[in-house]
Amino acid sequence: MNWQPNRSLTTSLSKQIVQWMTEQIQNGEWPLGTKLPPQRKLALSLGVNRSTLQEAIDELKANGLLSSKTGSATYVSNDSWNVLVKQKQTNWQHYIESSIHKANYQTIQLINEFEQDDTVIRLGTGELSPSLLPxxxxxxxxxxxxxxxxxxxxxxxxxxxxxxxxxxxxxxxxxxxxxxxxxxxxxxxxxxxxxxxxxxxxxxxxxxxxxxxxxxxxxxxxxxxxxxxxxxxxxxxxxxxxxxxxxxxxxxxxxxxxxxxxxxxxxxxxxxxxxxxxxxxxxxxxxxxxxxxxxxxxxxxxxxxxxxxxxxxxxxxxxxxxxxxxxxxxxxxxxxxxxxxxxxxxxxxxxxxxxxxxxxxxxxxxxxYEKHIEHLKAELKMRAELMDNLLNLYFCNMASWESPKGGFYIWLKFHEPIVTTELFRRLLKKKVLINPGYIYAPNDSRHIRLSFAYSSEMELRKGIEILYQEINQFLKVAPI
The missing domain is CATH 3.40.640.10 (Type I PLP-dependent aspartate aminotransferase-like (Major domain))
Incomplete structure (x- = not known):
């Protein structure tokens, strides 16, 4: 061992030792389990005092490259290769978590993901059905x-x-x-x-x-x-x-x-x-x-x-x-x-x-454009009446709502607080996607935003029936 830190560099002696020891492990000079020389002898060969060497060893232990038990020698950690591999990889998760723009709520991420699945009945989507686009x-x-x-x-x-x-x-x-x-x-x-x-x-x-x-x-x-x-x-x-x-x-x-x-x-x-x-x-x-x-x-x-x-x-x-x-x-x-x-x-x-x-x-x-709007409103009005009728058929005793005056949505309010992430996931397993109220107001558990603008008549009928069945099943399993 003839390497010694360069005192003319601006990098501290302990940092140079950390870098050198890391290279010894990385290059296979110090295989897993290698026992390091006693600190007194190692410090002498490196031309530094023991406190400088100890500072470097402590940093390498904190990084997981070296390990030792109280009163025993210091060894190259058996997990040092895994640590080195991780050090070579950019920690993108840290970048993601510390970025300015915050992630969407998990429910919204799932909504965005499953809206791309054509087998899913989209009961909450805030856009027009492809059949309504000109x-x-x-x-x-x-x-x-x-x-x-x-x-x-x-x-x-x-x-x-x-x-x-x-x-x-x-x-x-x-x-x-x-x-x-x-x-x-x-x-x-x-x-x-x-x-x-x-x-x-x-x-x-x-x-x-x-x-x-x-x-x-x-x-x-x-x-x-x-x-x-x-x-x-x-x-x-x-x-x-x-x-x-x-x-x-x-x-x-x-x-x-x-x-x-x-x-x-x-x-x-x-x-x-x-x-x-x-x-x-x-x-x-x-x-x-x-x-x-x-x-x-x-x-x-x-x-x-x-x-x-x-x-x-x-x-x-x-x-x-x-x-x-x-x-x-x-x-x-x-x-x-x-x-x-x-x-x-x-x-x-x-x-x-x-x-x-x-x-x-x-x-x-x-x-x-205005001609298209008139046709679109007529189509949406028929869909709104269908959704209103379906809700009267299934939910008149357990929820309330206002008959739609236009747009896409009906704001369905349940008498009991049953709109939870569990209900959302149960419906998703049945291939029905809803927009639960808690994405529009924290802790809301009574509302669902239903849309009549996207799904076909057959899908609306099937989706509302599944929603009714799942809510009834949910109430039996977890009565309010």
Whole structure:
């Protein structure tokens, strides 16, 4: 043994010894079980004092490469090879667990996984059935849309100008007057929320929301250190706002028309009252209006239509109506906000799909979109009546619900707290997928979000019957 640490290096002597001993084990010079020389002799040969050597040996023991018993010699650990193999591998799990964006709840991960299984009956899915999408019409429109090299390249930061002009015309029926300069095209409503979180809010901000909320099922705000504040009985008061704002920045998130997951809609008076309160205390508002077109009756004006101070950030999308695969939505807001969101978006993905933007512009401009909406609403209304009838047949004595007024969902509330992860898994084994209430409100055990928009009539009948059977079986095994 003629190696000694180099005292001219900036690396400490003990660290050099640790590296050298590791190499001896790794290269097979010190096989498993090798007994090290006595510390006095080893320190002398290395040209260091015993305390320096002891520091290195202690580190190697902590790493699992060396081992010894009290009062005995030091040996190369029998598990040292496994330790060295692990040291060579990047600990990606540590990277994953310490990353900014938090993992979805396990139930949501399972929902996302099994939604790809065509053998599963999807009773909670928040999207349209493939049979309700205008596939043939979209395909035909591809041949009618005029494309050129510039049009299908990168779009401007705010999105296709012609599309923004078409959106200006379209949202007038919501009572919203705007200009292309105040619109940013985004890749669906979810990206709009991500851009708002990244571009407008500080860490620790409070997001006021309904007690049952779509935001609880995603981590758009939570992953950036923001706090979701659920309103008791969905009531917002000036006192609550002021108390929170003394701590941190705050913003209100609302889906006033066909709320997700409850399916409820605010009256015009309730919308005006909420806006008046937020204006009085200068609380900014995100109005998520992606479902309004699916209301069976005539919708009331958007909250944004009352906005004269630029306080409301308005989100629209065609993902719930035309095609989720097009990934086209929009944000309407004051000019500085739009410029900020557009800048963040360009940093993230350099703009939404140019071809998708061209298609949506064509559908809005030619009136095809509104014609499709009327047909879609008629189809959804028939499905809603079917689901309502099925629930009356099976669940009238054990649950309550409101007959759907549009959209996709029925918010089923059981008289007893029976909606658990165990019930979710039992149903999954029977190839039925539900969206349990606890993904929309922590600890909720009484609700299921049921969707009539995706599964076929046969699947809805079969799925609801299985749900009924499993709940009855569940109650027999674990009576409340």
């Amino acid at each position: 596939t043939a019409e979209l395909q035909r429109s591809l041949s009618e849309v005029q494309l050129d090299g510039k049009a299908i390249g990168y779009s401007s930061p705010q999105g296709n100008f012609s599309l923004r002009q078409a959106i200006c015309q379209y949202v007038r029926k919501r009572g919203v007057e705007t200009s292309p300069e105040n619109i940013c095209i985004v890749s669906g409503g979810l990206q709009a929320l991500q851009l708002i979180a990244l571009g407008l809010l500080e860490t620790g901000s409070f997001i006021f929301q309904n007690h049952f909320s779509y935001l609880n099922s995603i981590h758009t705000f939570q992953s950036f250190g923001m706090n979701l504040y659920s309103l008791e009985d969905n009531q917002l008061t000036a006192e609550t706002i002021e108390r929170i704002r003394k701590k941190r920045q705050a913003i209100l998130y609302t889906i006033p028309t066909l709320h997700n997951p409850t399916g409820s809609s605010m009256t015009l008076e309730a919308k005006k009252s909420l806006y008046a309160l937020s204006e009085a205390v200068q609380l900014p508002m995100i109005e998520d209006d992606v479902y309004f077109e699916l209301l069976f009756d005539e919708p009331t004006p958007a909250i944004k239509s009352f906005d004269r101070s630029g306080q409301v950030l308005y989100i629209g999308s065609v993902s719930k109506t035309l095609s989720p695969g097009l990934r086209i939505g929009w944000v309407i807001a004051s000019t500085p906000i739009i410029k900020r969101l557009a800048d963040i978006k360009m940093q993230m993905d350099y703009g939404s799909s140019a071809i998708s933007q061209q298609i949506v512009e064509y559908w809005l401009r030619t009136g095809r």
